[in-house]
């Protein structure tokens with residue numbers, strides 16, 4: 001029997017991971033010295049306390065708006081705080097790491113405009129990247145155009161190339177890349193990989209191949225990222241043999257592949273139904289996990305072994321996680337539940353869930369949802385409800401996924417009254433997170449009409465009103481239900497007006513029929 005293929009989720013996760021690694025790596029390449037400087041000065045700054053105190057103030061700004069960074073810095077200067085370019089750049093990097101791009105950019109702007117500090121070429125590359133993120137591509141292009149000639153080097157060109165690749169602008173990226181070639185600007189494995197990943201995202205696999213050929217001609221040594229992109233590209237054209245050739249080639253060129261390259265490989269093999277090869281890739285993956293790689297590789301292992309249909313390995317990896325990490329995160333618990341779900345082991349799911357219940361610090365509804373889904377897979381509806389009741393007693397709140405699970409389950413079985421309870425739950429969700437599609441709405445309406453259930457139809461209309469999707473059709477259906485049930489409603493005409501719905505010919509006719517009935 002063919003094993004279950006890895007879920008689309010896993011593959012997407014892998015791809016996203018891969019691509020974000022590509023972007024980060026490219027940004028890192030744009031600023032390697034800054035990183036080095038930052039690390040080198042970190043210790044000093046820590047000892048002096050001064051710079052760290054400044055960072056604390058910047059960090060405390062949270063999400064405050066434009067001008068807040070300048071205010072902190074000006075105050076700092078007035079208080080006589082020390083300002084060293086290296087420290088400030090380190091703060092920029094730190095803010096950027098936490099995706100506080102606007103603050104990072106404001107800090108750099110302040111360095112230049114308020115203090116007249118000179119930007120090194122590396123810093124220009126960082127600033128370019130931040131300008132792209134905060135103000136968009138045109139601003140980044142303008143910044144690049146305005147750079148003094150010596151600052152237009154491989155770093156700033158690389159940063160601009162990265163902007164084009166992130167924005168998926170094939171033509172501009174290619175033109176820039178070609179121009180870099182003409183200018184003889186050193187193009188690294190990273191620059192090329194960046195462009196490769198763009199082509200892969202665009203599905204231009206032929207271009208990915210030709211860039212790899214170009215790399216060979218130019219004698220640029222590929223790295224593990226190049227390898228991952230190529231593998232993924234070959235896989236999407238079903239060229240499994242090419243992947244094996246590639247791996248040999250990488251080994252000959254002494255390219256070290258990280259664990260994430262092997263998780264990509266394993267996922268590809270699983271998709272192709274090559275379970276044994278996948279398992280051997282997973283063994284390699286596990287062997288490459290380093291002390292500071294964290295939990296992610298193990299989460300991948302669980303998920304991929306589940307796709308391989310190997311329960312004993314999933315359980316073994318789980319035991320490794322339990323031993324290795326003093327605290328098991330929500331993500332790991334969730335991953336384990338998903339793996340067991342895939343393997344149809346509901347009993348083990350229950351054990352894991354109970355284990356989580358007695359250990360969690362913060363409730364995470366995703367785990368309960370996963371359990372509900374597990375019970376429903378085996379048609380254990382009552383258990384699913386009981387599970388939810390128990391979670392509710394402990395203060396849990398449902399989310400849109402919970403509602404959707406129950407709603408779809410009951411609707412699938414024709415239990416429309418039970419399903420209605422969950423529509424009513426859904427409308428209580430904050431931020432209008434609940435949604436009903438037209439097909440579902442229609443199914444409910446048809447059901448109430450056929451079953452002459454005026455109360456149900458009324459309740460359903462109230463839900464539609466709260467969801468902001470009540471319309472003339474809903475009232476037509478409600479009226480037909482009333483007529484079918486032989487019931488009257490005095491307030492309906494007013495309600496239609498209150499909802500600002502035009503009493504069209506059809507509605508008018510139905511209202512009249514209802515009025516006539518009572519006479």
Ligand SMILES: *[C@@H]1O[C@H](CO)[C@@H](O)[C@H](O)[C@H]1NC(C)=O
Pocket residue numbers: 116117118
């Ligand atoms: C900034 O760089 C320019 C040109 O390299 C130089 O003339 C100037 O002295 C520098 N200013 C500072 C404050 O370092």
Ligand SMILES: *[C@@H]1O[C@H](CO)[C@@H](O)[C@H](O)[C@H]1NC(C)=O
Pocket residue numbers: 018021224225228256257258259260261
């Ligand atoms: C590439 O290898 C380096 C070090 O060996 C590792 O830190 C990095 O995560 C790897 N990247 C990928 C995409 O495998």
Ligand SMILES: *[C@@H]1O[C@H](CO)[C@@H](O)[C@H](O)[C@H]1NC(C)=O
Pocket residue numbers: 279309310311312313
């Ligand atoms: C699971 O993996 C282990 C280790 O690779 C292997 O010995 C075992 O045969 C596999 N079991 C199944 C059911 O594939």
Ligand SMILES: *[C@@H]1O[C@H](CO)[C@@H](O)[C@H](O)[C@H]1NC(C)=O
Pocket residue numbers: 328329330331362363364
């Ligand atoms: C668990 O999930 C909740 C909600 O998603 C989150 O706030 C919390 O930080 C997570 N805890 C851990 C240990 O990951």
